[in-house]
Amino acid sequence: MAPSxxxxxxxxxxxxxxxxxxxxxxxSSLLPGTELAEAPLFDGMRYAVLSxxxxxxxxxxxxxARIFGVDAARARRVAAAVEFIHSYSLxxxxxxxxxxxxxxxxKPSLHKAYDEATAILAGDGLQALAFDVLANPETHEDPRVxxxxxxxxxxxxxxxxMVGGQMLDMIGEKQEFDxxxxxxxxxxxxxxxxxxxxxxxxILGKANPAHxxxxxxxxxxxxxxxxxxxxxLDAEGNAEEMGKPANQDGKKATFVTAMGREQARARAExxxxxxxxxxxxxxxxxxDLLKDLAYYVLKRRL
Amino acid sequence: MAPSxxxxxxxxxxxxxxxxxxxxxxxSSLLPGTELAEAPLFDGMRYAVLSxxxxxxxxxxxxxARIFGVDAARARRVAAAVEFIHSYSLxxxxxxxxxxxxxxxxKPSLHKAYDEATAILAGDGLQALAFDVLANPETHEDPRVxxxxxxxxxxxxxxxxMVGGQMLDMIGEKQEFDxxxxxxxxxxxxxxxxxxxxxxxxILGKANPAHxxxxxxxxxxxxxxxxxxxxxLDAEGNAEEMGKPANQDGKKATFVTAMGREQARARAExxxxxxxxxxxxxxxxxxDLLKDLAYYVLKRRL
Numbered sequence: 001m002a003p004s005x006x007x008x009x010x011x012x013x014x015x016x017x018x019x020x021x022x023x024x025x026x027x028s029s030l031l032p033g034t035e036l037a038e039a040p041l042f043d044g045m046r047y048a049v050l051s052x053x054x055x056x057x058x059x060x061x062x063x064x065a066r067i068f069g070v071d072a073a074r075a076r077r078v079a080a081a082v083e084f085i086h087s088y089s090l091x092x093x094x095x096x097x098x099x100x101x102x103x104x105x106x107k108p109s110l111h112k113a114y115d116e117a118t119a120i121l122a123g124d125g126l127q128a129l130a131f132d133v134l135a136n137p138e139t140h141e142d143p144r145v146x147x148x149x150x151x152x153x154x155x156x157x158x159x160x161x162m163v164g165g166q167m168l169d170m171i172g173e174k175q176e177f178d179x180x181x182x183x184x185x186x187x188x189x190x191x192x193x194x195x196x197x198x199x200x201x202x203i204l205g206k207a208n209p210a211h212x213x214x215x216x217x218x219x220x221x222x223x224x225x226x227x228x229x230x231x232x233l234d235a236e237g238n239a240e241e242m243g244k245p246a247n248q249d250g251k252k253a254t255f256v257t258a259m260g261r262e263q264a265r266a267r268a269e270x271x272x273x274x275x276x277x278x279x280x281x282x283x284x285x286x287x288d289l290l291k292d293l294a295y296y297v298l299k300r301r302l
Numbered sequence: 303m304a305p306s307x308x309x310x311x312x313x314x315x316x317x318x319x320x321x322x323x324x325x326x327x328x329x330s331s332l333l334p335g336t337e338l339a340e341a342p343l344f345d346g347m348r349y350a351v352l353s354x355x356x357x358x359x360x361x362x363x364x365x366x367a368r369i370f371g372v373d374a375a376r377a378r379r380v381a382a383a384v385e386f387i388h389s390y391s392l393x394x395x396x397x398x399x400x401x402x403x404x405x406x407x408x409k410p411s412l413h414k415a416y417d418e419a420t421a422i423l424a425g426d427g428l429q430a431l432a433f434d435v436l437a438n439p440e441t442h443e444d445p446r447v448x449x450x451x452x453x454x455x456x457x458x459x460x461x462x463x464m465v466g467g468q469m470l471d472m473i474g475e476k477q478e479f480d481x482x483x484x485x486x487x488x489x490x491x492x493x494x495x496x497x498x499x500x501x502x503x504x505i506l507g508k509a510n511p512a513h514x515x516x517x518x519x520x521x522x523x524x525x526x527x528x529x530x531x532x533x534x535l536d537a538e539g540n541a542e543e544m545g546k547p548a549n550q551d552g553k554k555a556t557f558v559t560a561m562g563r564e565q566a567r568a569r570a571e572x573x574x575x576x577x578x579x580x581x582x583x584x585x586x587x588x589x590d591l592l593k594d595l596a597y598y599v600l601k602r603r604l
Contacts, residue, residue, distance in 0.1 A: 032461045037483060038490075041461055041469035092426060097418030116399030117472050120422065121465050124394060124429065128460035131433050135453030143445040150452050151437030158430035159334045159343060163423050167343035170419050181339060188340075 008299075012292040016059050019079075023058040024050065026076040027083060030133055044114050044122035045129070049087045052105040057082045059293065060197035064215055067286045068205025077139045078149065078200045081130040085157055085193065088126035091119050093166060127157075140204060148203050156192035165189025177253040183224065185253075191223035198222075214281045218290065221275035226297050228268040231256045233300065272298045310601075314594040318361055321381075325360040326352065328378040329385060332435055346416050346424035347431075351389045354407040359384045361595065362499035366517055369588045370507025379441045380451065380502045383432040387459055387495065390428035393421050395468060429459075442506060450505050458494040467491025474555040481560045485526065488557075493525035500524075516583045520592065523577035528599050530570040533558045535602065574600045 008016065027049055032042045058079030065075035094101040094109040095116060101109050111119035133139065134149045155161060165188030168177075172185065198219035202212040231254035255264045275294045279287040310318065329351055334344045360381030367377035396403040396411040397418060403411050413421035435441065436451045457463060467490030470479075474487065500521035504514040533556035557566045577596045581589040 037473055037477075037479070038461075038466045038469040040473070041466060045461060088426075092422055095418075095422060097413075097422060111399075118469070120394055120397060120399060121469050121472075123426070124390075125461040125465040127426065127429050128456050128463075128465060131452060132456035132460055135449050135456055143449045147437050147445045147449045147452065150433060150449065154430050154434035154437055158434055159340075159347060159427040161430075163427040163430060164340045164343060167340040167420070167423050170423075171339055171342070175339075177339070 008296045009292055012289060012296055015289050016054065016056075019059045019062050020055045022072075023055055023062070023076055023079045023083065027080045030077070030080055030084075030129070032129075040114060040118055041121055041125060044110055044118040045125055047113060048091045048110050048119075048122050048126065049084060051107050053083075053087075055079075055083060056293075057086055057194065057197045060194065060219070060290075061200050063287075063290050063293070064198045064201025065204055066201070067211075067215075067282055068201055068207050070201055070204040074138075074140055074204060075201065077133055077136070078204065079197075081133045081139075081153070082193065082197055082200070084126045084130040084133070085153070085162075088123040088130075089157075089162060089166070091123040091126070095119060098166075098170065145203060145206070149200060152199065152203070153196055156196045161188055161192040162190075165192075172253040175253075177258070179255070179258045182253050182255060182258050186224060186227040186255075187220075190227055191220060194223040194226070195219040211281060214278045217278040218275045218294075221271045221278070222294055222297060225268045225271035225275065225294070228255045228264050228271070229297055229300050232261065232264055232268070235261065268298055310598040311594055314591060314598055317591050318356065318358075321361045321364050322357045324374075325357055325364070325378055325381045325385065329382045332379070332382055332386075332431070334431075342416060342420055343423055343427060346412055346420040347427055349415060350393045350412050350421075350424050350428065351386060353409050355385075355389075357381075357385060358595075359388055359496065359499045362496065362521070362592075363502050365589075365592050365595070366500045366503025367506055368503070369517075369584055370503055370509050370513075372503055372506040376440070376442055376506060377503065379435055379438070380506065383435045383441075383455070384495065384499055384502070386428045386432040386435070387455070387464075390425040390432075391459075391464060391468070393425040393428070397421060400468075400472065447505060447508070451502060454501065454505070455498055458498040463490055463494040464492075467494075477555075479555040479560070481557070484555050484557060484560050487555070488526060488529040489522075492529055493522060496525040496528070497521040513583060516580045519580040520577050520596075523573045523580070524596055524599060527570045527573035527577065527596070530557045530566050530573070531599055531602050534563065534566055534570070537563065570600060 028046070031046050031049060033046070034042055061079040061082055062072070062075050065072070065078075090104060091110045093099050094104055095111055102112050103109055107113070109119075110122060130153070131150060134153065135146055137146070139149070140146050157163065165185050168181070168185040169189055177185065195216055198215040199212060202215050234254065235256040255267070259267070272294045276291050279290060330348075333348050333351060335348070336344050363381040363384055364374070364377050367374070367380075392406060393412045395401050396406055397413055404414050405411055409415070411421075412424060432455070433452060436455065437448055439448070441451070442448050459465065467487050470483070470487040471491055474484075479487065497518050500517040501514060504517050536556070537558040557569070561569070574596045578593050581592060
């Protein structure tokens with residue numbers, strides 16, 4: 001039977017599944033566990049991280065690292081750190097004062113499964129844990145590499161990155177943004193972390209500036225394409241594909257509300273072609289899966 | 303006029319005031335500012351950090367660094383990072399789902415002055431900014447020093463540190479703890495960050511292990527003494543001294559509820575003497591203010 005157009009190619013699917021399994025194991029070993037009185041915090045952190053998810057960001061880290069022959073065990077620690085950050089951001093975004101989402105990945109969101117205090121603290125703890133993992137010598141023996149990862153991640157998720165983007169997102173619920181501001185919102189909210197994911201392999205592998213820039217450019221275009229297709233999926237009300245209630249962003253400024261479906265679709269296609277183009281500087285064999293990933297992002301909405 | 307027993311010695315008072323001013327300037331220069339749409343986030347971060355406070359933690363960083371002749375501009379960046387973390391923890395602790403505190407340092411808490419979403423995000427952003435500041439080469443030219451600071455801070459404020467302590471604190475509202483668990487709660491919630499503050503100077507100054515351990519011990523005893531006197535102040539209902547509504551911790555497990563006022567008082571005195579004792583390994587002239595600080599912590603409750 002031919003794969004449904006929404007599915008990834010068998011090769012990509014297999015690779016993503018393998019990545020998901022190994023990174024889940026790494027994350028589970030890095031997450032705290034205890035019989036002590038604060039156990040609900042640790043349980044909440046595990047619930048937030050290990051309740052499914054495609055692990056797209058870890059996959060980008062692992063594939064970026066593979067280009068430069070980086071040891072997979074090291075790359076997995078960075079992949080885990082990134083997913084801790086992504087999970088924390090989802091937990092805080094779901095809070096009643098933010099998006100007020102009762103479900104996430106088809107399960108109760110953390111503050112519903114536990115309570116709000118645990119959700120706030122689990123998110124806070126996951127952010128700290130991510131930096132703890134990066135700072136550990138097991139991530140890379142060269143402290144310059146580790147501190148570069150820390151600095152880049154901190155800036156990607158701080159007020160000039162993810163948190164600033166989330167603030168814009170909240171403001172966008174009450175106020176209409178133009179396409180320029182929506183682009184900036186997405187670059188901050190999701191683009192900078194995705195750029196970190198793609199760039200991390202180049203940092204771990206001490207790649208030359210041109211190679212590093214190529215991955216940054218790939219991430220930039222792919223991140224934007226990803227957001228445009230997310231907006232399209234949401235506008236088309238495909239809850240199954242999204243893993244969260246559809247049309248949640250109904251009141252929010254999105255690419256679809258700003259430029260219409262047809263233009264948004266054309267924009268996503270152009271961005272994916274651009275993203276793939278940036279990979280030409282590498283040996284083709286090393287970037288097959290990153291190319292497949294880009295086309296997969298696009299296919300999701302066909 | 304003789305100073306009131308609650309006041310610090312004139313010399314300590316002057317030094318703390320000078321530290322407060324310079325660190326406030328450093329923090330203000332490190333905090334984001336913008337005319338862009340996400341400005342409320344940046345305003346919230348500034349409100350959280352620059353709305354007063356004694357800056358005890360920055361003072362510990364600066365005085366610890368002075369022992370080893372560390373450049374003050376570098377130490378101030380670490381002091382700022384620590385205060386960003388402390389401020390974030392206060393903002394999140396004040397949230398309705400946590401301590402539900404309407405005021406902080408005599409002003410509306412951040413979620414009252416702005417809203418809950420801004421408070422959650424401002425806290426998240428301050429945590430990221432702290433790591434961003436530590437990772438920057440301006441903090442120290444040696445990446446090994448910077449990554450050591452990052453790793454120690456991340457572990458001090460993560461699930462096995464501050465966030466774990468805050469979780470215990472929430473659980474302690476519904477459940478009675480014994481003195482052992484209360485001690486652990488405080489070591490996690492406030493002790494580990496205070497230990498980082500005192501140890502940071504030794505890391506910046508590449509001090510020998512014995513000197514570093516001495517500061518860690520000083521911090522351990524001082525941190526515990528600080529918490530016991532805080533519990534005493536709260537039990538005695540001194541809102542002015544606390545800068546927050548008194549008896550807020552009425553339902554919580556504290557040293558006073560666990561061991562009674564007299565024993566708590568005696569414990570605090572013993573801890574301060576122990577703390578001062580650890581400083582004997584240093585030239586007396588270099589630790590005068592850290593000794594004064596220890597006695598000041600004790601005097602607060604006389």
